[in-house]
Amino acid sequence: MVDYDLAPGVEADAGPGDEWPTIRADILAADILVVSTPTWLGHMSSVTQRVLERLDAELSNTDDAGRPVLTGKVATVAVVGNEDGAQKICADLFQALNDIGFGIPAQGCTYWNDQAMGSTDYRDLDETPCAVAAATSTLARNAAHLARLLAEQNYPGE
DSSP, X not given: OTTSOOOSSSOSOXXXXXXXXXXXXXHHHOSEEEEEEEOBTTBOOHHHHHHHHHHXXXXXXXXXXXXXXXXXXEEEEEEEESSSOHHHHHHHHHHHHHHHTXXXXXXXXXXXXXXXXXXXXXXXXXXXXXXXXXXXXXXHHHHHHHHHHHHHSOOOOO
């Protein structure tokens, strides 16, 4: 998202120069959304927060059955950083994404955090730690499973 001009606010389209409508179209077309964020001062990045704020516009957009338009889609979370905070970030993102209508699969997050006060970046690791690889594999398997189920039979409408 850092490569796009995302206007602040909670509208689906903030007008000229706002690139969110293109991203929104991609999200609406996808079955699974992966939200990935670094840990900054124990919290998700400001860019990730902006994405949530823009997704907030979808609360008032409903389908023919009265469901939020993102109902029936799946969201997962990936977090990296060199300090504590991953579980809180996952919890905050899951709550917001669920409020917007996304289904959250079992074990739908993966994260890696270096030791407290550490200085190692995930991208500098020689290989993915076994626990992270296993969590990521489970996330992918469970997200695909839930997306298949919801594609076959979405949540009931009004």
